[in-house]
Amino acid sequence: MEFLIAVIALVLLMVVILVISAPLRAGGSSTRAEPARDTESGPVGAGRSEHETEHGASARVGVDRDAIAPAERHAELEAAREAKYREIRDTELDYRTGKLSQEDFAATDSALRAEAVEILDRLAALEGEGATESEGATPRDA
Amino acid sequence: MALLGRVCLLLALAVCAYGIGASIYGVRTGRWEWAVSGRRSVYALAGILTVGFLILEIAFLRDDFAFNAVADTSSRTTPTFYKAAAVWSSQEGSLLLWAWLMSLWSSLALFLTRRRIRDVAAYATAIMLGFGGFFIALMVFYAQPFATTSPTPSEGVGLDPLLRFPTMMIHPPMLYSGYTLCTIPLAFGMGALLARRVDAEWIRVIRRFAFGAWFFLGIGILLGARWSYSELGWGGYWGWDAVENAALLPWLTGTAFLHSLMIQEKRGMLKVWNVSLVLATGTLAIMGTFLVRSGVLNSIHAFGGQTLGVPFVVLIAVLIAGSIYLVVTRREMLRSEHRIDSLLSREAAFLANNLVLVALVFVILWGTYFPLISEALTGQEASVGPPWFDRYTVPLALILVLLSGIGPVIAWRRATLANARRNFLVPIGVALATLVALLAAGVPVKPFAFAMFCCAAFVFGSIGQEFFRGMRARSAMAGEAPPTALVALVRRNRRRYGGYIVHIGIAVLFVGVAASTSFQHESELGLSPGQSSRVGAYTIKYVRPTASVTPDYDSSSTQGGRELSAIIRAEPGVTLGPDTARTGATLSLGAVLDVSKHGRHVTTLYPSEGFYASEEPTQGSVGHLIGGQPVSHVAVDAGITRDVWTAIAPNIETPRLKRIVTLGNKTLPYIHPGEGMVAIAALAAAYMKSPPQAQFHLIASPLVMWIWIGGLIVVGGALIAIWPAPSVVRRRVSARSRARTERGLARA
Numbered sequence: 001m002e003f004l005i006a007v008i009a010l011v012l013l014m015v016v017i018l019v020i021s022a023p024l025r026a027g028g029s030s031t032r033a034e035p036a037r038d039t040e041s042g043p044v045g046a047g048r049s050e051h052e053t054e055h056g057a058s059a060r061v062g063v064d065r066d067a068i069a070p071a072e073r074h075a076e077l078e079a080a081r082e083a084k085y086r087e088i089r090d091t092e093l094d095y096r097t098g099k100l101s102q103e104d105f106a107a108t109d110s111a112l113r114a115e116a117v118e119i120l121d122r123l124a125a126l127e128g129e130g131a132t133e134s135e136g137a138t139p140r141d142a
Numbered sequence: 143m144a145l146l147g148r149v150c151l152l153l154a155l156a157v158c159a160y161g162i163g164a165s166i167y168g169v170r171t172g173r174w175e176w177a178v179s180g181r182r183s184v185y186a187l188a189g190i191l192t193v194g195f196l197i198l199e200i201a202f203l204r205d206d207f208a209f210n211a212v213a214d215t216s217s218r219t220t221p222t223f224y225k226a227a228a229v230w231s232s233q234e235g236s237l238l239l240w241a242w243l244m245s246l247w248s249s250l251a252l253f254l255t256r257r258r259i260r261d262v263a264a265y266a267t268a269i270m271l272g273f274g275g276f277f278i279a280l281m282v283f284y285a286q287p288f289a290t291t292s293p294t295p296s297e298g299v300g301l302d303p304l305l306r307f308p309t310m311m312i313h314p315p316m317l318y319s320g321y322t323l324c325t326i327p328l329a330f331g332m333g334a335l336l337a338r339r340v341d342a343e344w345i346r347v348i349r350r351f352a353f354g355a356w357f358f359l360g361i362g363i364l365l366g367a368r369w370s371y372s373e374l375g376w377g378g379y380w381g382w383d384a385v386e387n388a389a390l391l392p393w394l395t396g397t398a399f400l401h402s403l404m405i406q407e408k409r410g411m412l413k414v415w416n417v418s419l420v421l422a423t424g425t426l427a428i429m430g431t432f433l434v435r436s437g438v439l440n441s442i443h444a445f446g447g448q449t450l451g452v453p454f455v456v457l458i459a460v461l462i463a464g465s466i467y468l469v470v471t472r473r474e475m476l477r478s479e480h481r482i483d484s485l486l487s488r489e490a491a492f493l494a495n496n497l498v499l500v501a502l503v504f505v506i507l508w509g510t511y512f513p514l515i516s517e518a519l520t521g522q523e524a525s526v527g528p529p530w531f532d533r534y535t536v537p538l539a540l541i542l543v544l545l546s547g548i549g550p551v552i553a554w555r556r557a558t559l560a561n562a563r564r565n566f567l568v569p570i571g572v573a574l575a576t577l578v579a580l581l582a583a584g585v586p587v588k589p590f591a592f593a594m595f596c597c598a599a600f601v602f603g604s605i606g607q608e609f610f611r612g613m614r615a616r617s618a619m620a621g622e623a624p625p626t627a628l629v630a631l632v633r634r635n636r637r638r639y640g641g642y643i644v645h646i647g648i649a650v651l652f653v654g655v656a657a658s659t660s661f662q663h664e665s666e667l668g669l670s671p672g673q674s675s676r677v678g679a680y681t682i683k684y685v686r687p688t689a690s691v692t693p694d695y696d697s698s699s700t701q702g703g704r705e706l707s708a709i710i711r712a713e714p715g716v717t718l719g720p721d722t723a724r725t726g727a728t729l730s731l732g733a734v735l736d737v738s739k740h741g742r743h744v745t746t747l748y749p750s751e752g753f754y755a756s757e758e759p760t761q762g763s764v765g766h767l768i769g770g771q772p773v774s775h776v777a778v779d780a781g782i783t784r785d786v787w788t789a790i791a792p793n794i795e796t797p798r799l800k801r802i803v804t805l806g807n808k809t810l811p812y813i814h815p816g817e818g819m820v821a822i823a824a825l826a827a828a829y830m831k832s833p834p835q836a837q838f839h840l841i842a843s844p845l846v847m848w849i850w851i852g853g854l855i856v857v858g859g860a861l862i863a864i865w866p867a868p869s870v871v872r873r874r875v876s877a878r879s880r881a882r883t884e885r886g887l888a889r890a
Binding site: 002005008009012013015016019020021022023024026071072075076079080083086087089090091093094096097098099100101104108 | 182
């Protein structure tokens with residue numbers, strides 16, 4: 001029984017080590033960094049590994065931030081866009097249920113829409129940057 | 143298996159330490175793979191603690207009394223249904239449940255936020271693992287769930303009979319889910335302050351978890367109230383007990399936060415307030431756990447020992463000091479982006495609601511901790527009772543219910559007087575109509591109750607009007623039939639209309655509270671069979687006593703057992719079998735009560751009291767079989783308009799009955815509980831033959847049922863509000879909104 005428990009404990013320890021160290025191991029072997037890992041470690045590993053090959057470990061920090069920022073900024077802008085759309089819908093509903101006068105609604109609605117467009121512009125700019133970067137990267141990757 | 147459990151705890155502690163280090167190192171150096179590794183530590187922690195919890199759960203189900211926790215809180219006679227729940231009735235098991243639930247919720251939170259606010263999430267990971275590490279350290283050094291004893295005891299002490307109640311199976315996990323979920327917004331709030339990212343993004347990320355914490359705490363509180371009403375035998379559902387209050391406090395601050403976060407989302411205001419509420423909610427959740435588990439305050443609900451006080455006090459002090467430091471040092475970046483435009487706006491109503499909720503928190507906090515404060519200042523422990531709480535909380539509750547009707551009908555930013563007049567006309571009309579109807583119906587005037595009925599009517603009027611106008615607008619816009627328009631309206635605006643339903647539920651609940659406390663009839667008296675008493679409009683007659691005896695083993699499996707069964711069955715009036723509530727009582731004595739109104743039979747009730755075995759040898763071979771804490775099994779005739787609530791406290795301390803126990807103790811050996819049961823059967827028969835006067839507690843309360851119905855409405859509304867919109871629908875809505883935004887701009 002004690003032997004069995006020792007085996008189970010060892011297996012548990014191995015599994016824990018494998019789970020926890022996966023991002024570190026993936027980051028360490030640059031050529032094996034695959035986009036598929038996006039679901040867990042995201043572009044972190046990929047960005048770092050790629051750059052590590054070119055410039056060595058000392059440049060990691062800056063490259064990581066560059067690699068992560070667009071993806072993260074995109075997600076945040078999308079969340080902000082959803083929130084702004086919800087706000088526009090709320091205002092419209094407030095107007096239709098008689099809580100806002102025509103003038104107040106018009107002023108609030110146009111202000112919110114302007115804010116929404118600002119977010120959309122920033123999103124478009126970010127997507128444009130991404131597209132340019134991938135176009136530029138394709139020949140090198142190929 | 144205990145060894146494996148101990149290994150799990152040590153491994154979990156190591157994982158916490160590693161995860162904290164990896165997360166902080168990752169975020170401080172920008173080496174994000176370390177932060178990801180730190181996040182994965184939380185997943186690993188959840189896996190390890192799941193294994194640990196399963197080991198303990200299996201030990202309880204297998205009656206493995208080698209585990210101290212099992213021997214102390216379970217027994218072979220504890221019904222299987224309750225053995226599974228006995229895990230969290232022990233100090234050690236409840237700590238394990240806390241850490242396990244925290245690891246599961248934290249894993250979910252970190253998985254869902256894995257692509258957002260990485261720097262904030264990394265700090266949050268470290269803080270969550272800090273909480274996990276704290277609770278695991280308690281289990282490693284103070285209250286070990288996998289501690290064993292040798293030689294293995296043949297029997298355990300058994301589950302506290304008070305906890306043998308169905309809702310007790312789910313009440314603690316609900317409450318602990320609420321407490322542990324409260325720590326997630328706290329971790330992200332601290333993370334946002336540490337990362338200096340205090341915009342609305344972190345608020346959006348944690349909103350769902352703050353709502354989840356509020357939801358589970360609410361269910362836990364409601365189940366606790368239900369248990370108190372149905373099991374404790376005092377006839378109430380809320381006694382301002384320290385542990386009840388401890389759960390209510392984070393729920394109140396959580397409620398305040400759920401309202402004020404909308405102001406930050408929409409207007410970029412109240413950043414200091416919001417982050418302070420989040421930090422306060424998390425800290426109050428830890429304080430709640432501390433109260434239940436430290437035994438520092440007397441409470442019927444406190445099931446912990448006295449050993450964990452100091453570590454908890456240290457943790458709470460660190461949390462409070464850390465929160466104050468972070469908020470003060472980041473105050474510049476927490477400045478509001480806008481100011482309140484008008485006092486006639488939803489922001490102002492929400493702010494008022496927040497102030498009332500925080501005032502309630504201060505009142506309850508002071509009343510709850512007053513015994514500790516008075517002991518520290520005067521050396522004597524003094525406490526405040528329900529009248530003190532009622533004096534302050536009742537007016538605040540009235541204002542709160544009123545505000546829950548005002549908020550929904552005011553617009554954001556600024557409402558014009560003309561609009562406000564138009565929107566308040568119907569709610570005020572409904573409130574006045576209610577007042578007139580109450581007076582016309584001849585209801586005795588009780589100021590608090592009448593004020594609450596009118597405030598609730600105001601809420602029904604305002605929210606009913608909101609639903610009606612929304613449905614009408616939707617119907618006109620989309621050309622849908624009214625019922626279809628109503629469903630579509632709620633589906634498209636889940637947060638808004640789910641929230642409105644919650645407001646209705648709260649108003650309904652308070653109507654139940656006001657009616658049942660103001661118009662209650664209560665009587666406590668001794669009755670003999672054949673006697674009756676009046677409670678309000680009801681006459682309750684004690685028809686006859688009942689008695690049942692349950693051996694603590696299967697009496698049909700042995701020759702001795704079969705003989706015992708035959709002896710018990712031969713006793714006139716004594717039933718062989720489990721008590722009515724099936725809680726494993728050795729002896730259950732009760733009454734048959736006939737309830738009538740104006741001479742017409744209404745119902746028959748069967749209250750009883752269970753007597754349980756104890757492990758106290760000095761009580762003797764027979765005395766110990768019924769020497770445990772007796773527990774009342776309440777009988778209630780619940781209805782939409784009123785509840786008739788009854789409890790009995792039979793007297794088994796008469797000289798005649800005591801003589802049977804004394805004689806049994808002298809003549810029967812301790813090691814033969816079956817023979818002792820013969821004496822218990824004789825005692826039951828003697829009780830049935832000449833029943834002594836029993837004490838009864840009889841209550842007739844109106845509208846109690848509406849407290850539970852109100853609670854269910856709150857749960858339903860919260861589910862609607864929290865339910866995520868399907869991603870396809872969300873995309874379609876977003877696309878439409880985008881098109882509309884662009885069309886609007888084109889027009890401009």
